[in-house]
Amino acid sequence: MSEPLKTRLATDLIHAGRIRTDLEENAEALFLTSGFTYESADMAEAVFANQIEHFQYSRFANPTVTMLEQKLAKIEGAEACRATATGMAAVHAAVMCGLKAGSRVVASRALFGSCHWIVSTLLPQYGMESVFVDGGDMDAWQAALSQPTALVLLESPSNPMLDIVDLRAVCDLAHAAGAIVVVDNVFATPLLQKPLELGADVVVYSATKHMDGQGRVLGGAVLGTKQWIEDVFQPFFRNTGPSLSPFNAWVILKGLETLHLRVKAQSESAERIAQFLDGQPKVKRALYPTLASFAQRELAMRQMSGGGTLVTFELHGGKEEAFRMLNAFQIITVSNNLGDTKSLATHPATTTHMRIGAEERAKLGITDGTIRLSVGLEDVEDLLEDLTQAFAKV
């Protein structure tokens, strides 16, 4: 047999990780089964003793879910992957599996709301120490990581202000402090940023966002070394049960086949919309990683290959103008999801970031005039016209 070809991203999104049965089906099979059977009691004994590799129970592993895990590992360049029921199940399990009472955790302040809750509220309930830093402040990272630390959790670009963390510099400081680094890479997607290449140990995703990409199912993923996944993550995962349903895995597998096309097209539209917003008189500031006016542009372009599908902007007129704008949209829909083919806009101060309180919002720079726009696959000219007519009503 000839050498297997070294394939590229678009090919891997279609073919990597496939398990084909003896029936030689073309599309991935949906194994909607909770359990698996054995030829004999002797075989069951051997399977449970790890002497024979065989699926046992879908909480541990399921062939449709395994196909998704193998595909994600290939496109991320990770040794191993486990898929989870939601993005939060991925973050929770990745953080908790290796920690114990007394562990110290350092996190960037600009985290997805529920990730922030895990660090600020849940960890201290189990006797762990939580420290938040401003993700863009290298002196703060240095100070926080000047003592032994178990884990660093960060998000870059962050939700919703698109703050960028210097991944390589923080990973170096974290490793010197004995910590593993977990990166929530949802905003960048596996296509635009490779945290493992920049020194991260674990990457987590909400597959609900760009991977499904069509607003249908929830899912998540955790990627890391084979050793960490098998020795640290798998016992927690197997015994606490945040497993992904095979049906949702199958939907996400279908979504991944077009991930590169969608993320590319949506990012191009997002960049055009950001440039349009940047010059609008009613806009106080527009945030997008590739904009000339973006403060962390140089760092963003060093570690990302594109700006992503999200644009955040702030209106001069606070909540009143933001609500008038949101209510005037004809194509863009008011929704707090993101990464969808449909363009979605949200007012973070009263939705996704309502619970963190005004003081924490102020620290993150989330004002009452801030709108987060997840740019979809519609014709960008229609989206620009929708924004233009909405500005006229502000």
Ligand SMILES: *Cc1c(COP(=O)(O)O)cnc(C)c1O
């Ligand atoms: C959506 C999201 C999550 C949580 O994912 P779910 O699938 O909703 O549980 C975590 N982090 C980021 C950055 C997200 O956008």
